Amino acid sequence: MGSGAPASVFSRPHPMSFFTAGSEIYAQGEKAGSFHQIEFGAVRIYRLLCDGRRQITAFHLAGETFGFEADRTHHFFAEAIMATGLRTHCPAAGEDMSRELLPLALRYMVRAQEHLLVVGRQNSVERIGAFLMDMSDRQGDLAQIELPMSRQDIGDYLGLTIETVSRVLSRLRDKGILKFHGLRVVEIRKPDALRIMCE
Amino acid sequence: MGSGAPASVFSRPHPMSFFTAGSEIYAQGEKAGSFHQIEFGAVRIYRLLCDGRRQITAFHLAGETFGFEADRTHHFFAEAIMATGLRTHCPAAGEDMSRELLPLALRYMVRAQEHLLVVGRQNSVERIGAFLMDMSDRQGDLAQIELPMSRQDIGDYLGLTIETVSRVLSRLRDKGILKFHGLRVVEIRKPDALRIMCE
């Protein structure tokens, strides 16, 4: 990860910072202004209601850039899901990053709006299916996919309880659609069946 | 609406187009490239599942700009909710609108992600409350707010059925929190009560 690190779309070298599993990267209400590229690891972006209900709005995986905001203030929390390394870019005063950031912002906007369809209109099986297919996509369509996040995280992302997540995964396993290799590695054995379930 | 039309953030004059209630502005899959500023009226942005389930991801009201997309392709449908006039801007080839569009994209991204919290983690009363307060905000915090959209639209925005929307509104009316002046105009008589219900 030294000087031979993956090429960045951004010009200057950036300091690298490390986060342990569960540690906070930034909090809602904090001043924003920099943004982060994930060198390794995974990040959850979320919001809380005052009674503790949590909605994870996005997971970001290695290679992705996140943390830029509308009005210089963070509207969400960001935490490392596992040991994570970030390359942080702090634009110089007056520097205009619009050209680089717009495509990302549009992409994340589409992602959030597509996710809205899942959470607003699909049942628990469809939600889990959509989630697994998305993770598979983003990990290069390997048969085996890694789930760095806990069941609770998955539930809070999909608007389900941890029990429902667990039950649906068990049912898909029992039907032979999924095979688990430990808790955090899933093999999608019948991608077509999964795809059909998520219509 | 002639030469004395409201000032636009964009430089050149644009053709104006009109849409009747229910008419399509663009469809998912169509080529994108231009974007639209609402002169008057209101617009719904939505997605469909193949069995007809619909999720409205955003309502846009007079003054707002929408329709720019990540990869030159529309990912959503846009329809006029009522008689609507749009000023359409088609950037010249090579023209870079990033500076103007990034703040909008970020704003809509935050909106979508906040809406995700509502749909993913709040109950029917909280959802309706959040919706009404949002509409009130965006109409300048008047006591009377206009709901250009149908109950079905509200349901498809909040991830509820039309019956649930209707029941919740009736309950809020019976409690004296809301007062209806016809179907499409609501007065929020106890904003505090509403705010508390939405946590």
Place this chain on the structure above:
DNA sequence: CGCTCGCTTGATATAGCTCAAAAGCTGTGG
């Protein structure tokens, strides 16, 4: 070996959905 913590499984409760019907609007034609 026995804790702890995250996950799974089971039993029951309930919010919101579905199906059905009645009640309001809106527009049209006589």
Place this chain on the structure above:
DNA sequence: CCACAGCTTTTGAGCTATATCAAGCGAGCG
């Protein structure tokens, strides 16, 4: 102006998917 048709909305009754509450399980660790 009234009457009727075709909507949308409201209301009601019963059902079901998912939440809640509670117990058991298993991998990792001191």
